Amino acid sequence: MTRLLVAAGNYDITQTVKTALSGTYYELISAFSHRDALFMFRTQTPDAVLVDAAMFDRNTGERTLAVLSRELHPVALIGYTSTPAVLHSAQNAVDHSRVMFIDQLDRAPLMKALSEALRIPLPTIEGLDDERDQDTAPKSLSIWRDDEIQMLFTLSRSLLEVLDLSEVLHRVVQAARHIADAEEAVLFMPQGDSGQLTIQAEVGAADGGSVSRGRQTDPSASHVYQTGESILIAAGFPGKYKQTANTNALLYVPVSVKDRRIAVLGVINRQKKTIFNRRHQDLLEQLAADAGIAIENARVHGMNLQRTNDLSALVNASQQINSSLSLETAMINICDQVNLLLNCGRVDVFHWNSSQDLPVVWARSQRAVWRVGYAPELSLKSHPGLAAGLRNKVQLISAFRPENPEEKEYLQSLGAASLVTISVVFDGQPLGLVLAYYVKAQETPPSLDVIHRAQAIGVELLSQQLHSGDAYHRAEFRAADEVNQLLKSDWVEFALLGQDRRSLLRLISSGTATWLEETYSDSALNTFGGSLQALREHKFIRASANGDTSTLGAQAMLDAVNGRSMLGVPMTLQGETIGFILIVDTERTRAFNERETQLAMGVAAQAATAIKNAELIRQLKVSYQELQTAQERLVGAARLSAMGELAGAVAHQVNNPLTTIVLDAELLLLKTTFDEKSREALEAILRSGKRAAAVVRRLLTTVHKERTSSVQRVNVVETIEETLFLIRAHVQREGIEVRSEVEVHGIPLMIAVREDLNDLWLNLLLNAHDALRGRKRGAMGVVVHDRHADDHVEVVVWDNGIGIPPENLDLIFEPFFTTKPAGEGTGLGLHICRQILDRLGGSVRVESRVGTGSRFIVRLPLVKE
């Protein structure tokens, strides 16, 4: 057998050679790096070496091929490269007579090159073996057994190929136990911010090899870590380090990278009587040197991997957050993504208006679980509504009903308008409550089958809590989601009746709510000015139940949100803090580390942009709607203006002939004596003429007129009196009573075009008059009150006429809507009223009952005196 060492960083090359030479008399060994190649070369004494011509020493930059060609122990050397440029420079770097070059790895050329290379006479050097022992091999190697060396090399190389940190640590302790032939092997590494040494990997421990991470170090390991000196302890061995109990022998060596200690590697014999010696120490130190590099590699790789993962998670989160332009969806996405990234129980998005000191809550997403000892308690004594909930199957509590003053404050502090409580009963005993919260007020409790399902889920969750302690999983949140869906609630809580039966423990809270239309500011935040100020100044705040906190206020805030740990990150846009995201873990005491804080800040930055975008879109929609309304009005106005011109032209054309018809008929009736039938006919002509005249007149008064008059301070009562004055005689002539009541203090002045007000009253009064047509004991009138509290005057124009059917109430202000016979009404009167009120900044509402009458209630803004 001829031993061939294949040295190539590229695994494909090794594989190709292996395939090409399979079934031949070549025995293949491989190396994957410059250093590896030198080791293999020096320890495995290959007959020939095939080297990737591109491989080089990372420290010196020298080609592996060149280094090997200078080795004292000469072998057949073949350089391989498929790249001409590499070939050229490699050829220049070596002695041509010693090295063959090939550019392909097929079986035939490879075999040919090998046989040729092996035929090259090798220089013979005197005293080869001695020199090798003295100069090239590390001294400690001289006392190693072959199998130990083999083990070490294999291990060193295998370690470098592994990039998963925990796998590296595992292999290191495995190897340590193996080479020291020990019972146990252990690896300590500093952990967390404190840098405390804890066990990170362990093998052969008494508990059957399971790794009990996080266990505290012993003083020996700390000493090794601090001084960098190995410790070797054996039973009866004199030394300053005391033997720990059950330890027969112990060996700890430091693990360093570039003179920086990163870990302590140790082997321990507890039962076994064998003790460790200097040779074991040498072996372990050698292993530690390789392990250091491997651990550092894996750690850097791990960090890169995590950074990549974080980055992709962040990209993913930002895509999610920005996927919707609706503010509400954006809010929910922000909460969900933060929850997903940081695996916490509750996420709140707060918003600061520039005018407000206290931020308002925009959204809250909860997937919170409290351990029994830490669950927020609700005293039944101070919550009689909830106590009643335990007795009743279901009840609806509203924050705005007077019968629940105690719960009102509670609900308001949570931003809920309504709460449905459903009692959970198990074996005839009250177990607790399902609490379903609603941001928008609810009118009716849920249906019975829904309640039953919610009760069943409640029993499942709360009894599980009773029996199995705090084993919570996703199933619980799924169940909670189901309850939310069933009850159409924003979030739901499962509260357990305490052992003392005096309080409720809120164990699970799940759901997402947004407050975009409502203003919900958590009054509990009021007292944490310091923390809010920090957030305002673009700083993050942190707190956890073990007292690790950024500000004192943050600690109090943590208590207020019933959390175990908390992180608040500001949302900043163009240098301005528009709000912040509060991240709360209700279950675990954890210090949100640098990485998690950075992630949260990253999401917050995305969230700020998303919020801004959503707001812009919302504004855009509003302006679009305004534009559309304006356009509709413009079209309407154009139609009305055309209508006005038409009406003017028609009036002129029609009124002249009508003048003749009416006047001449009247004259005839005055002058001549007729028989009864002729008189009736003439009277019919006169009546029809007058009716046609009235229609035309009505048309003229209702079409919009171009006003040249100016805006001025107008006495509202005066305009009403003027208009009443105009119509009173006309209306009274028909036997209709006209009343007016004015109860005002001083002169109610408003800024308006006087004629607008006159038109307004005229149209409303004519409308009232029309409603009285043909009614006996018809009455109509105007009532004026001033409301100095809000600087408005209220004018009620009423009639006891036919009334407006409910289905028409929405239509009466639409242009051309009329219930009068065709030709009698233009359908424009009330429409004009609304247009005038729009101009004046006033409003009108209608109260009407068919057969009883109508009240048009007009509100007009007055000039503040």
Next chain:
Amino acid sequence: MAHIFAVDDENEVLQTVGRVLEHEQYEMTLINSSIKALQLLEKQKPDLLILDIIMPEMDGVTLCRRLRRDPRFITLPILFLTAKGNVDDIVTGLDAGADDYVVKPFELPELRARISALLRRGNREKNGKASLEIGDLRLDSETFQACAADETVQLTMTEHKLLRYLMEHPDQALSPGHLLQAVWEYPQGTGDPDLVRAHIRNLRAKLEKKSRRRYIRTIHGVGYMISTP
């Protein structure tokens, strides 16, 4: 017997008005264009001019404005007929110096009342005190001239009657409704406040243009008043 000129391009309406006037036993001249009206007015001054607003060649407003610029016709009572019923038209007509208006189609009693009120107004002014004086405002009812801050202006018949009424009731705020009854002789509860407003505006323009003093005060929510100094 009063002589009335009626001007309207619509022959049918003109004839109807003629029949009304005939029935009321007035003397009348029916004229179907403004130009003809101007020619006839050169020859004969009627007691009342009934004028349609919308007419080809020259509309009623233009004719009225032209007549008011002529000292001979400044006191001629002018009654507008309008078919449009548009407030703007009416106000323009009143600003041009017309004394009153009726909107077509009008009923017989309405036209009758307007005509007789205007004719009465012209007659009655000749009785009573010839001149009134309040502060530096003086009214001569013989000439229908007012003198404000030594500036003499010629008033129309209605302007004269309105100012006279205000001067006869100094320091009293008179509402448009009251003035419509007193000056225009509308029955209570009828008439257009715009009529009063337009005449007050015209009066002020004449009295207060040069003197830059406010003789006729507006009392908010009540009406108009002339105060003694």
